Amino acid sequence: MRLWQPRTRSIYRGAAVKKERPAAGPRAIAVTSGKGGVGKTSLVVNLALCMSKMGRKVTLFDADLGLANAEVMLGIVPPYSLYEVLYGNKTIEEIAVQGPLGIKVISGGSGLLEMANLDRNRRQHLFKMFNQCCFGDDIILIDTGAGISKNVLGFVAAAGEVIIVVTPEPTSLTDAYAMIKILANFRVHSEVSLVVNRAADSREAMHTLGKIQVAANRFLDIKLNFLGWIPEDRLVSQAIKSQRPLCLASPNAHASKSVAGIARFLLEGVPPASGEGFWSKLIGLFG
Numbered sequence: 001m002r003l004w005q006p007r008t009r010s011i012y013r014g015a016a017v018k019k020e021r022p023a024a025g026p027r028a029i030a031v032t033s034g035k036g037g038v039g040k041t042s043l044v045v046n047l048a049l050c051m052s053k054m055g056r057k058v059t060l061f062d063a064d065l066g067l068a069n070a071e072v073m074l075g076i077v078p079p080y081s082l083y084e085v086l087y088g089n090k091t092i093e094e095i096a097v098q099g100p101l102g103i104k105v106i107s108g109g110s111g112l113l114e115m116a117n118l119d120r121n122r123r124q125h126l127f128k129m130f131n132q133c134c135f136g137d138d139i140i141l142i143d144t145g146a147g148i149s150k151n152v153l154g155f156v157a158a159a160g161e162v163i164i165v166v167t168p169e170p171t172s173l174t175d176a177y178a179m180i181k182i183l184a185n186f187r188v189h190s191e192v193s194l195v196v197n198r199a200a201d202s203r204e205a206m207h208t209l210g211k212i213q214v215a216a217n218r219f220l221d222i223k224l225n226f227l228g229w230i231p232e233d234r235l236v237s238q239a240i241k242s243q244r245p246l247c248l249a250s251p252n253a254h255a256s257k258s259v260a261g262i263a264r265f266l267l268e269g270v271p272p273a274s275g276e277g278f279w280s281k282l283i284g285l286f287g
């Protein structure tokens with residue numbers, strides 16, 4: 001499987017160009033944050049649904065170790081996780097659960113911890129199963145979990161694109177910057193995309209973006225792409241409480257419209273170059 005490299009684009013949103021999916025396989029996008037609780041899972045879930053509404057075949061890989069929040073937000077209960085694939089004779093297809101609008105959900109669960117202990121044959125086997133399960137997809141969205149652990153960085157490194165979610169809070173900014181710094185210093189990605197969540201208004205969003213951009217320009221060799229901002233919206237919390245994703249429960253909410261805009265931008269931007277496949281890279285990194 002091959003996947004796309006991050007896009008080259010200025011920090012400000014520009015004219016969108018229709019993007020075609022490469023024949024070789026899905027585009028893998030890791031969504032991460034540095035700090036926890038900034039709205040990463042909420043973005044992944046709603047992005048997946050918006051992309052599905054736009055006619056794309058989407059797999060959501062819940063790689064948030066121990067916190068299967070994406071499933072809770074979607075109101076689904078996958079009976080199995082990657083653990084049963086590794087130790088219980090299940091295939092990835094068997095553990096994948098159909099979510100709303102036909103999105104496919106793969107739960108990493110405790111199997112994520114076991115990936116580091118696989119021998120060569122089992123790694124190859126797992127890679128083949130991932131490929132079979134996701135080959136026909138357009139997009140794999142990965143909810144990586146927060147922090148800068150080996151596990152999170154493994155998923156971020158394996159994906160062709162990375163989105164970092166940041167809020168205007170100083171702690172979120174600091175942690176997002178720390179993540180960007182690691183990606184830049186270890187040359188994991190030459191560019192990353194940013195989404196500012198929970199901003200009071202566009203001014204606050206731009207201010208937040210500006211702070212990261214100034215520091216990155218000064219100290220880091222990495223390109224930042226701005227995908228958009230999502231306002232503070234009480235309907236986000238209501239949707240989570242009712243376990244009905246925001247863009248389905250309240251498609252006209254401000255936050256829903258913002259996520260839909262981000263999905264459009266991601267799908268209709270400039271086509272990036274192909275790269276190595278997400279699953280093979282991931283399994284190599286963990287092996």
Ligand SMILES: Nc1ncnc2c1ncn2[C@@H]1O[C@H](COP(=O)(O)OP(=O)(O)OP(=O)(O)O)[C@@H](O)[C@H]1O
Pocket residue numbers: 033035036037038039040041042043064067069145146197198230231232233234236237238240255
């Ligand atoms: N735009 C928003 N407006 C208001 N509240 C929001 C918004 N986005 C997220 N939240 C709230 O923030 C909380 C955390 O959201 P979420 O679980 O998506 O974050 P996370 O970054 O995935 O967290 P974790 O690090 O635990 O995985 C939720 O309770 C949600 O209601």
